[in-house]
Amino acid sequence: MGLFKKNPVFCILCAVGVLAFAGGSALVVMESGKLAKSKKQVASADSQVKGLLYATPAPTPENVLAAQKNADELRAKLLSIREGLQRGSRLTISNDGTRVMSGLQKYISNYRRQVAKHQNANAADGEITAIEVPADFAFGFDKYLSETNIWDDPVLVPQLDKQRQVLSYILNQLIASDPAGIQVVEREVLEDAGADAKGFRINPAVSARVPGAIDTLAFRVTFSGYTPTLRKFLNKLAEFELPIVVRSVEVGRSKTSGKDAGGSKNAASNIDDIFSVFGGASSGTGAQAESEAPANQTPVVSETESSFTVTLEFIEIILPSNSEENPN
Secondary structure (H helix, E strand, O other): OHHHHHOHHHHHHHHHHHHHHHHHHHHHHHHHHHHHHHHHHHHHHHHHHHHHHOOOOOOOHHHHHHHHHHHHHHHHHHHHHHHHHOHHHHOOOOOOHHHHHHHHHHHHHHHHHHHHOOOOOOOOOOOOOOOEOOOOOOOOOHHHOOOOOOOOOOOHHHHHHHHHHHHHHHHHHHHHOOOOEEEEEEEOOOOOOOOOOOOOOOOOOOOOOEOOOEEEEEEEEEEEEOHHHHHHHHHHHOOOOOOEEEEEEEEEEOOOOOOOOOOOEOOOOOOHHHHHHHOOOOOOOOHHHHHHOOOOOOOOOOOOOEEEEEEEEEEEEOOOOHHHHOOO
């Protein structure tokens, strides 16, 4: 205290100097830590830059443009696949009950006229080779043959319109295949979904229907003709203009054929019928078995008029919307 009293200015300067030194030392230590941290960040960034420079491919402007082009091509391919899966949704469906009923009546009269004036591809020019159909045939819509009113059901009406459009496509391919007759056209029952509902229903075991993922409409047609008719019909469906798949084929003797070789044969129990239609062998020995067969062996499906029952299924893929796929 005596020194401070004798030399107050000197003591104050000394104290200030000590404080300044302590503060400067603290700042040096702090800045040294920041400098070391900055050096580490610079070294890490330098390492990343070197890694990018030696990367394969390097992120050069040319490679970036090539990657962008590839991404655009993949995006276009994905869109094409999506559109292919949703081909069935491109059908223009009406919710207007009156319009749908009018469409059904036009559908029935149109196909009655087509089968009556049909000209077989092998017939002479101008020769009418009408396709035989039962009396008052409605081509799958017998319920609406005499009924002129349809209720405005927001679910049933568009489904009936969709069934009409799909059946129109199926019948166009069938008529173009030159059958001798069309005996039955059935569509899956929609009007009455109860357990005791009457009408055609596809077996769930063979159906592709998956609730929430795949929606389907099933149809069944029975027609008569020769094996080229069936082959031509199936080949036309295989062009896949609409997503329609063949679920089963049953082959039997036509009732109009004079040569009945023991009644009908179901394709599920006698697969030889189906292979005969496509000209292949049904056994595991393949072409060898066919070549070793006797020359005078009678084919399973001979060139006599047969009856064919084909079960078909129209498939629609239920895809999520873009907002669901890309929530961000």
